[in-house]
Amino acid sequence: DQQVKQNSPSLSVQEGRISILNCDYTNSMFDYFLWYKKYPAEGPTFLISISSIKDKNEDGRFTVFLNKSAKHLSLHIVPSQPGDSAVYFCAASPYMEYGNKLVFGAGTILRVKS
């Protein structure tokens, strides 16, 4: 039973437009959320995170929104660039659990067309 779900396997967006990647979770103990980006033949790299005490976190072109009541988070990329084409993983962790274990979603492949 997947506790972190990314229901869209892929997303295609035109350069300059907004990309919105979605993630749902089922475990109410999750209290910290991260987005990772992965290029082919490389390991995932950290992109942006948010804790449950916030509903929004912004870093340049990347913004993550958290809706705790809906157990839903989203990553917005504005404007999208061809270099953003990658696999994006959503991950979650229970707050203060010893060890910082992360539970990952299946990933969404983003293609930004120029």
Place this chain on the structure above:
Amino acid sequence: DADVTQTPRNRITKTGKRIMLECSQTKGHDRMYWYRQDPGLGLRLIYYSFDVKDINKGEISDGYSVSRQAQAKFSLSLESAIPNQTALYFCATSDGGGYEQYFGPGTRLTVT
């Protein structure tokens, strides 16, 4: 030089063979992790270690074992490889103060 390195990067082996994947890090982190990635399933945790004397099973540890030889080294072994262990394997590290994990480049393992 990369902070987290994995060897080998690619490996093809036969069913029943023992194989070891190695991970080294220069980040000085105490915590290390092994994941496998399968299409449609994301990254799943195999084993994790919070220090040299601490080893814990993850979500999918059956068929795998690990060894933490030093703070900087964490190896994953498949005692008797089987085809459904064909996957992309990642090592990761983290410090004790945050949630972010730093990943190696991965090892693509094929079991025939």
